[in-house]
Amino acid sequence: MAEVNLTLFQPATFHLTGFPGLERLHPWISIPFCALYFSSILGNCTILLIVRRDRRLHEPMYFFLCMLSLNDLGVSLSTLPTVLPLFCFGLSEVAFDACLAQMFFIHSFSFMESGILLAMAFDRFVAICNPLHYSSTLTTPRISRIGLAVVLKSTAMLFPFPFLIKRLPICRSNLLSHAYCLHPDMMRLACADITVNNIYGFFAVLFTYGLDSTFIVLSYLMILKAVLNIASREQRHKALNTCVSHICAVLTFYVPIIAVSVLHRFGKSAPPVVHIMMSNIYLFVPPLLNPVIYSVKTKEIRKRIFRKFV
Template structure:
């Protein structure tokens, strides 16, 4: 199948992913940090899952949320990186239409789940710092299970129309997607039809997911910061502030590139395409790499379990 932008056809069986347009000559070099981030993400998230499973004392709400985050990160990075690396290394750009829709759904569905898990973690930190005596009674296993189910169902059901809407459009101009993965708007923009339903539904999803999530996270960490500054000793304040500050950095590394990519598709026509595509990859690559480090390895209990594991191996 031709990858020309001028090919005339109707409803192609596959699409061509360009990778990072304008930077094709350095794809191999770009793949090095991308591959490193993927390796760290896989190793780190599997480590978190293994440690929490092995250590009975970590069977608590915060660590259940960390396990949910680890699974989400593994799915998000694995849904994108292998195909991306095949483009960079082997120039394997073709992707079947059904595979493209599947990738599209998994990316957007698990992105919504990740946002919901950040809210759950913010809730856990809020209760632990602002109302520590009631933490075990507020965040019971039953409540954690309900939160997990709500996060899962919201992602699965709210994003389900994306692939169905994308499938119904006729594609008769080009089958070339100027991206490293099948992003919803990047795909439906190729349709030779009025795609306002897809565009408006995408805005609705952002309003229903990002709006409430960012608002709750902002409220939670505002209250947390107020509680931190009322702590009795300076060392305790600095330690707690450092932990919450690193959490906020990871959260911002997720939301800022995601919102930038979403808004650029609709309003940022002057933004260079290669910059847009690189930024769109950041919220799928950077948080899965940082989350197990910031939320996991920096946590005292997981640190102790890791040290114990390696010292046992060494003796």
């Protein structure tokens, strides 16, 4: 049997699809996407502006909230360069290296969000379980180090991804399934063994989402134990109420991730539009809802927004 020598091939560009079969409706589809981007960027910038200008909000909880808002801005801005040109102007081509860069930033910001939510869970744990040492435990330098550790951990975990893709021969097609570049989507186009990509991708997800979610759950178990030991019902309610915003943010982030993972494993027969919609929810919903959640459920933020705009 003649041996077939596979030469490394990387296309100059990838073609993004958005919603396959609905290309004629892309100008109309661009309207909700523009609204999503505008609302997400406006909401997160508002949170950052309010915390920056009001010195009474220069506390650990609001510093972590600023980290979350900055990260959500990063998520929105990393997808915007391909999503809006595709839906608004029909520009579907993206350069190979630009696609790798976008993939790196999208996954990095997603990993960072998981780490920031864990840091916010630690903040709630210290505030409720050890309130007397809250200020001395979460000092500004320590908060900065926590933020730096989240960034370094996420970028270090994602650093091999572009090289793992670049070593693969992309010869099946250059057509991607979404309006942005993702590692699993690019990996499927390879006509070589992708075992290393699969193993490392699974390790990165498990080490990031798995560990972070486990520690978040453990933090809330200890918080619940501490709250149940409070004698006053009113104080118990007040303590739990400070966690509502963070719990909503955790659910907003992790529920779509779990849904995408379950659909990827067990819903392969589902229509492609279902997979595309779930991926869009996973990327676009948290940056949109997080400012809304904290504006509605956090009294201090809500009061300052009301004073500023009303």
